[in-house]
Amino acid sequence: MLEEYTADEMMTIAAARKLHNGAVCFVGIGLPSAAANLARLSHAPDIVLIYESGPIGAKPSVLPLSIGDGELSETADAVVSIPEMFSYWLQGARIDVGFLGAAQIDRFANINSTVIGDYDRPATRLPGAGGAPEIATFSKEVLITLRHSKRSFVEKLDFTTSGGHFHGGDSRRRMGLSGKGPTAVITDLGILTPDPETKELTLTSVHPGVSIQQIVDATGWPLKVAPEIETTARPTATELGVLRNLHAGSARSQTTTIQPSPKYS
Amino acid sequence: MSLAAILSLHEAIQEFVSDGATLALEGFTHLIPFAAGHEIIRQGRRGLTLIRMTPDLIYDQLIGAGCAHKLVFSWGGNPGVGSLHRFRDAVENGWPRPLELEEHSHAGMAAAYAAGAANLPFGVLRGYLGTDLPKYNPRIKFFECPFTGERLAAVPAIRPDVTVIHAQRADQRGNVLMWGVVGVQKEAALAARRAIVTVEEIVDQLNAPANALVLPSWAVAAVCLVNGGAFPSYAQGYYARDNAFYKQWDAISRERRSFQTWIERHVLGTKDFAEFRKSLEAAAANA
Numbered sequence: 058m059l060e061e062y063t064a065d066e067m068m069t070i071a072a073a074r075k076l077h078n079g080a081v082c083f084v085g086i087g088l089p090s091a092a093a094n095l096a097r098l099s100h101a102p103d104i105v106l107i108y109e110s111g112p113i114g115a116k117p118s119v120l121p122l123s124i125g126d127g128e129l130s131e132t133a134d135a136v137v138s139i140p141e142m143f144s145y146w147l148q149g150a151r152i153d154v155g156f157l158g159a160a161q162i163d164r165f166a167n168i169n170s171t172v173i174g175d176y177d178r179p180a181t182r183l184p185g186a187g188g189a190p191e192i193a194t195f196s197k198e199v200l201i202t203l204r205h206s207k208r209s210f211v212e213k214l215d216f217t218t219s220g221g222h223f224h225g226g227d228s229r230r231r232m233g234l235s236g237k238g239p240t241a242v243i244t245d246l247g248i249l250t251p252d253p254e255t256k257e258l259t260l261t262s263v264h265p266g267v268s269i270q271q272i273v274d275a276t277g278w279p280l281k282v283a284p285e286i287e288t289t290a291r292p293t294a295t296e297l298g299v300l301r302n303l304h305a306g307s308a309r310s311q312t313t314t315i316q317p318s319p320k321y322s
Numbered sequence: 323m324s325l326a327a328i329l330s331l332h333e334a335i336q337e338f339v340s341d342g343a344t345l346a347l348e349g350f351t352h353l354i355p356f357a358a359g360h361e362i363i364r365q366g367r368r369g370l371t372l373i374r375m376t377p378d379l380i381y382d383q384l385i386g387a388g389c390a391h392k393l394v395f396s397w398g399g400n401p402g403v404g405s406l407h408r409f410r411d412a413v414e415n416g417w418p419r420p421l422e423l424e425e426h427s428h429a430g431m432a433a434a435y436a437a438g439a440a441n442l443p444f445g446v447l448r449g450y451l452g453t454d455l456p457k458y459n460p461r462i463k464f465f466e467c468p469f470t471g472e473r474l475a476a477v478p479a480i481r482p483d484v485t486v487i488h489a490q491r492a493d494q495r496g497n498v499l500m501w502g503v504v505g506v507q508k509e510a511a512l513a514a515r516r517a518i519v520t521v522e523e524i525v526d527q528l529n530a531p532a533n534a535l536v537l538p539s540w541a542v543a544a545v546c547l548v549n550g551g552a553f554p555s556y557a558q559g560y561y562a563r564d565n566a567f568y569k570q571w572d573a574i575s576r577e578r579r580s581f582q583t584w585i586e587r588h589v590l591g592t593k594d595f596a597e598f599r600k601s602l603e604a605a606a607a608n609a
Contacts, residue, residue, distance in 0.1 A: 086402055109428060110350050111503045122565045123401030125351025125503045127556050139350055139375065139506040140436045143429040148448055167452070171425075176458050182413040184399030184406075187376075190453040191429040220452025232451060233472070 062292050064245035065204075067264045069095060069300060070292045072156075072202045072243040080153045081105045083192050086124040088202045089156035091303065092243075094120060098299045107146065109188040111136045119306030143188070147195050155196030157189055157219070159203050161211050164257050164278050166201060166221030166239035168193070169214040176216060186218050193219035198237045205244035211277040222256035229256075246272045248289065252281065262287040326496030326519075326542040331551075332594065334518045334544040335361045338484050342391075346373040346482040346514065347380060350505030351401060352558060355488040356380050357551035357595035358520055363387045364590060373482055375431045375506060379554070379571050382406040383589070385421060386581050392422040394480070396431045403568055407575040417578065425459055430477045435506050437479035438513025444476045451475075485514035488552045489537075490559060492521045493528045496539035502558035504535050516543035520551040522560050548595055 062070075072092035076082060078101040084093045090108075094117060097104045106115045110125030114134030121128055130136045137146070146152065159168035160183050170189060174180030193199055199221070203209055221239040222229055229238050238256075242249040248262035259281040260272055265288055273280045329337070339345060339362060347355050359380035362370075366389075372381060373394040378401060384390055386408030398409050412421035426434070433445030444463075456462040456475075463476045487507040489500035498519045500507065511517035519537065524547050530536050539545075550557075554567035574584045588605070592598045 110505065122568065123351045123563065127502070127558055127562055130502050130558065136503060138504055138508065139428070140432040140509055143432045148429065179414060182410045185395065185397050185425060186427040186453065186455060187397035188428040190427045190455065191449050194451045217452065217454045223452055234451065
């Protein structure tokens with residue numbers, strides 16, 4: 058009997074599968090964190106998860122709400138300061154995979170997490186860059202995960218927060234960047250990967266029950282579709298079990314009532 | 323050399339934080355100086371330039387309460403929850419007053435604080451490549467490395483008038499010990515003309531292991547005892563992050579009126595952080 062699952066669960070599981078065991082992964086909060094921990098608790102037990110707040114080798118048993126929950130530092134191999142994190146570990150080229158979310162993405166996997174609309178008079182002010190511009194440029198490879206819609210997959214970004222493949226082709230290399238840049242964009246509908254030459258995002262895998270047309274319709278530019286398209290493997294019972302367990306622990310930790318002030322003797 | 327003064331938080335803010343000051347209340351998710359932020363709101367400071375890598379709820383409150391003139395930052399959100407609604411209202415609608423922005427990436431802010439602590443004019447990094455940030459922030463510059471010819475980014479050093487941080491412990495002399503996610507607090511404290519540190523407890527002996535993060539008393543202007551002063555963020559070894567409150571803040575802050583009611587009742591209507599906590603507990607018990 059096949060288990061039911063949601064589109065978000067499929068997205069997280071498909072993203073987790075992209076992480077190989079032993080990778081050193083710089084993890085963004087939210088969807089990337091769920092996927093990275095699912096990978097660690099399933100096929101990639103030796104993955105090293107780094108959170109920008111300082112924990113290196115975090116092994117949380119519940120999903121953190123923030124990027125710096127106590128659960129992360131208490132389970133880490135080391136906790137470093139912010140200047141050390143960004144200079145020695147990220148700029149120091151020790152990160153294999155940068156794992157990011159985004160509000161908007163374009164066909165060359167450049168992303169926006171800053172504003173919708175004009176910068177000086179924004180329709181929606183988003184949180185901003187955080188660590189993303191440098192994660193995107195200095196990780197050896199970048200994975201991006203976000204929900205698929207015409208609002209998020211746009212012809213032109215309102216603001217480029219972090220560069221992916223810039224203008225396509227060899228533009229990363231011409232900017233002096235050595236990493237591969239984004240190698241996959243995992244959504245709730247399918248998986249897009251950059252064309253080896255042009256670097257334009259191309260639909261290469263559709264999740265079970267999703268049609269190619271549905272994905273084309275949810276993309277704000279004329280989406281290229283690979284000649285031989287795969288169907289993403291369904292989530293296994295193990296993957297779903299581990300993921301739901303992570304979310305359940307997280308939900309429990311977020312519904313506690315306000316604690317009384319601590320008392321000291 | 324002069325040792326840190328052991329002051330009440332009220333006294334420290336009154337003495338060291340003036341209208342128009344450039345102020346950093348640092349804390350990266352952990353050890354956020356909420357009590358100090360509230361005291362600034364209570365004392366009605368105006369025209370502040372607020373600096374912080376990750377402005378979260380306490381900056382949302384300072385902005386909504388009308389204390390801020392400018393924000394220097396790299397990520398402004400309610401972590402894991404969504405928007406900072408008071409920050410957004412100030413940027414999108416100029417309420418309660420327009421908020422000037424100087425926006426960076428985390429790597430840029432970290433370099434700028436480290437430069438401030440090191441008494442350098444600017445921080446240097448490989449960074450800001452392919453992002454639009456330099457188009458909107460003229461204080462991000464690029465220059466050629468004199469040794470390799472590589473194009474590098476420069477950001478001006480951050481030198482706050484006052485940095486406020488929260489730490490786990492101080493001793494009677496005012497030496498400060500902190501651990502866990504320590505963020506950029508050491509650099510922010512050393513970059514400032516004066517540093518105020520609120521602490522969970524003041525002990526006779528710090529008993530800090532070698533290489534622990536200790537700020538010597540003479541590098542700190544004032545130490546203030548504020549039990550639970552980082553709530554609703556956390557103090558490792560003392561209390562956990564109140565994730566439920568971070569989620570509740572989304573509804574409290576979404577509308578101007580609900581925000582104003584909350585801040586008037588729980589912050590402006592209380593005399594200190596202990597009363598604020600009691601006020602919240604009473605409201606929760608009546609809910």
